[in-house]
Amino acid sequence: MSEKAFQRIYTKLTAITKATVTLEAQGVTNDELALVAGRLAQVVKIKDNAVTLQVFGGTEDIPTNAEVTFFGEPPSLNVSDDLAGRFFNAYGEPIDGGPAVEGEKRQIGGPSVNPYKRRQPSQLIPTGIAGIDLNNTLVSGQKIPFFADPDQPYNQVMSMVALRADVDKIILGGMGLTNDDYLFFKNQFESAGALNKIISFVNTTDQPPVERLLIPDMALTAAEYFAVDKNEKVLVLLTDMTLYADALSIVSNRMDQIPSKDSMPGSLYSDLAKIYEKAVQLPDGGSITIIAVTTLNDGDITHAIPDNTGYITEGQLFLRADPDSGKVIVDPFRSLSRLKQLVQNKKTREDHSAVMNTSVRLYADAANAKTKLENGFDLSDYDLRCLDYAKEYATRLLAIDVNIPIEEMLDTAWELFGKYFTKAETGLKEKLIEKYWKA
């Protein structure tokens, strides 16, 4: 961000908190950027002549006589095809040693797509993972997070999904990534030979937390360039949105806002929605699909962050370790893809949704049987068969290391039905049983 002539410079701060500074200034516009002692800041409140700025780099060491320069415009990103293959920080500055990107300057966090101009998402995104493709099919234009405890391999699964997906661009928005994870992504993308279709905006744990607030908007501004201007299919990866929300709460807290549930700001829902709702299927073929990560605290989805996220996104993919099969699985009970019915049985085989529902229902029966077992009761023959089925179902279909086409997933499920259950126990439509039942 270079300085321009005739910039207004102030040198008297009237208040400083951990995330914000306040000063008397004139002619300042809402949302505009400024430099406070060389650090980027953004206007968040104006009252008469008192202007409050959130300082992205944190306020440590900022003196009351710090120099404040206003830019007169909100944060922006230069967009062009040259973005492809590059790594940037939260401000959109290259961190890969390459030159700055030339291109049209676009304000980040721009307006929403007119809902009437959207199209209904209808393209399947196959991942090879049955826990996703079979039970929670993804569709382009969808927004869906992984809900996972910090010890789950969510970044690995996400990069796997990204690299298998048939898309034109993959945009990574990394918030509070550890340096190791950042290098992991870089390495994965490089070794897949996919670097030229990847763009990364990264804030690592050693950088100030408030900076993270810029990452999703940067990533999505780049995504909109490729999806709207170039009609490309863009996949945006956002990890970890919990750390993003934490940064929001830091700022609102410093601004003395009354917190709502779990000390999150009252506007958390709207703040998250503004990001996730950028997922879109456009009329001219371009699309933005968002896959995010929301880390949980010991699987607690009632916390304000996953809770609000769940109401915004089109489902969630819930990862958990399954003790019976010894694998990490996509939990079929807590996971959901809300758009799956747009492709199931339409872009996939006619028995898809029926097979999905039945296999999950039987898995639920197994869970009941397990409870009985744990409570020390005798198990019926049906219970025992359910338990055997559950183990094989988890290993062969739910585990995240599965990589097979959807037809094969369906055939595997029919094979399991035939192996462990009678036709009546499955409750499937007779028409389907006649056609697909495997004795």
Next chain:
Amino acid sequence: MKTTGKVTGIIANLVTVEVDGPVAQNEICFIDLNGVKMMAEVIKVNGNKASVQVFESTRGLQIGDKVEFQGYMLEATLGPGLLSSNFDGLQNNLATMEGVFLKRGEYTKPLDEDKLWDFTPIAKVGQQVIAADWLGEVKEGWLPHKIMMPFSFNGSYVVKSIAPAGQYKITDTIAVLTNPDGEDVNVTMTQKWPVKVAVGGYVEKPRPFKVMETGVRTIDTLNPIAEGGTGFIPGPFGCGKTVLQHALAEQADADIIIMAACGERANEVVEIFTEFPELKDKHTGRSLMERTIIICNTSNMPVAAREASVYTAMTLGEYYRAMGMKVLLLADSTSRWAQALREMSNRLEELPGQDGFPVDLSAIISNFYARAGYVKLNNGQSGSITFIGTVSPAGGNLKEPVTESTKKAARCFYGLSQNRADKKRYPAVDPVDSYSKYLEYPEIIEYLDSKIEKGWVDKVTKTKYIIRRGKDAYEQINILGDDGVPMSYHEQYWKSELIDFVILQQDAFDDIDGCSPLERQKFMLDLVLGICDRSFKFDNFEQCTTYFKGLINICRQMNYSEYQSEQFNKYLNQLKEELNHE
């Protein structure tokens, strides 16, 4: 002279304005940002400072920017052409907006002012008329759209002249009325009404006495909603709120459906306007879109307009109700509206109530629900608004302010259960916790007696009893083990499972099972209760389980078959055989 002002403070979309004249609470003003006029609403006045909530992003706004007050509140434009439209929360027509992105300060007219409508007069010259009386009629598609004396006219007017039958634009004068002071007033086919004020224009609002059929068994059979009644659907995310609402919008026996997508996902609205034009109204055979109005203020659209959207939707509903229409209003989700109130209250630095919500939340919600209802119009006809709102309780916990406040206001409670959703038992409406107060109304009991059969409500009560008993039995089995309880417990449990699988569960995505007419619901309930009335003799619980699973399977196949078809009867006979050789 209009009051003007200057911006003196900005926090997100709350702007403080210093004013030079009188301003009214809820008055609309426009803020000028380099020539772009952004709409805002006064929400608080203190001295010469007015706090306004801006319906747009305030990016780029600065101290000193000019504001012009309009002297009116947020209004809805009413007239022919509302049906099949897609509006935002401020009633801008989304279809006529240019570009892929929503532009700040771009407001479009809700109605087409060039379109010609076939007008037929109803009122006669010399006739005395009061507000909401029908002056004439145009055909809005299939709907006889009444042109009414504007709701805002007070007192009794006399029709001085009325336009002859012919083609008119909505802005043409179709009648001249003489007001009580002897002045002549021109009336066109369009009028405006402030959305936050309830439309009157009816004689009385009796207690609801009819049931509105929805085709959803767990509602119609177990906890029916009355025409003109109110209900709400709380539930954690992923429990099927949206699917249930869409089923209601598609199937309910109403003339007009108004859907307010309030702070929810844009793709859900896209689904409606992609699919509804293709789908047929099961009652009339016309395209569903012809009876639908969408008010769409999705979660990424400006927060303040979210609040406006539910009021806009209600006002449009009241307009059609005054024409004698049966309106179903669906709002998804009222929690987002409450959150919008919270965000503003927070920025105004008001003392917060529970969970940071404004202290008058409960009053605001009750007031809103009270605008629904069945009404008798001035001319003896009737109209109704049935209102069903969804609630998205934080963390799925129903002990939160929005759910609690709504529970006081709404008469039907359709609680979605996480447990049922996890087991994929959809719709996940909890059969034990949910209720319909209307089942206690003598009017409704009488109505059901004549509409379905005498003593129907007793059957419903019995069904609920069997479900509850089954739940208790299930808990006992879980505590004591399969062998630790008497055989009768298993039987009780499986009888409740039979009701669950055959009556409660319904496949919303299946062409046949998705919508179940009342007659069919009665048939299936009688069938299932008939089985529940039998007592069985099983040697062991596994035999009981297998037997009932068999029955459930056959009944489900019936649900998937065309009613009374050959296939349906085949399964029915199979079931009878099964029951005979038990």
